[in-house]
Amino acid sequence: MIQKTLEQRLLLEQLKQTAEGIAKTFAPFCEVVLHDLLDPSHAVLAIHNNLSGREVGDPATELGLARIQDADVEQVIANYPNSFPDGRQVKSTSIGIKDSEGRYIAALCMNIDLSVFQGFQGMLNQFVDIQMTAPAKETFDPMGADAIRDRINQFAARLATTPRALKAEDRRTLVKELKAAGLLELRRAMEIVAAHLGVSRASVYGYAK
Template identity: 65%
Template sequence: MKKTPEQQNLLQQMQQIADGLGRTLAPFCEVVLHDLTDPEHAILAIHNNLSGRSIGAPATELGLARAADPDIAQVIANYPNTFADGRRAKSTSIGIKDSTGQYVAALCMNVDLTVFRSLNTLLTQFSSVDNDSAIRETLEPAGADALRARIDQFAARLATTPRALKADERKALMRELKESGLSDVRRAMDIVANYLNVSRATVYNDAR
């Protein structure tokens, strides 16, 4: 099928997008650009190749369906998938239409879940503790959790995060902590400084 100038331009632009996403999401996410105007040789670009396919390989079932039916959803996100060797994946497919409403391309992202599941198992094992133990200990000063919770609440009211607070907002925060008595928590200034990612000197200055 001969491509129109518009379709050629769309495919060229999508190649740049696929390249950028591939570099950003490497190495755990395969990024594939399908040319749906040529379903038998659809794969135009493939980055972080996890599926073992190659340039010029045919379109998937979803790609063929899109090429035949422009009413199929443009964004199909986070659906379960499987690589040829049995590895489980999470996929997202984004269809690209031209000005006539016909599908020209599909940008697909396939995340290999086996790596993350193995990592999650290791982290769960590493972070597990014996909850049946009679010993309970904390290495933090008393009230540290309450102090951080109040900071989180203050930042949430401003629709921001603790580390993104501006100077005037930090001053208002310190006034609130003082009024609530939380500034009297042992090592309060150190806790606030670490939580806001600023120096102790900055916190003392904000508390004046």
């Protein structure tokens, strides 16, 4: 193990707090591991939400060793495929931490267990599955509703905001544009606009005057 400078020790101590905070936020699905790259034989300095079965004091991974050997290795490697020893699929992100001399001294790694989410995804896919062979065809959305919503979304995007965050003056301009385009003539148009903007129908009528 290399003798650590005061700066390096302080960085590692702060990273311990960062690792703990991230782990608490994303528990229990995300394992967070802090690696001390100045002590590769016992690199695992802290591990939270332990999903991989590793322990504090375990050696550095291949990526950790690569960073030790080459400071030019990419500092942030995000969302790469990985797996736990039992075969569960993992999405991993590794953030290399350098000291003031540009040397890698640590790595903060997050490993998300995808098996849980894949299970959720399977249930959701089954839940939202629509039988296209069903004999009846109906819709609860009035004709043209999508066109109104799309026009509102486009207007909000031009202002780098969302429909519900539009200011009153912007909403007034928007409603006038919808009126000029003939979209307010569609069935239940005022109700659709009001719902998408998060305002009352009376407000929309007022903007249209």
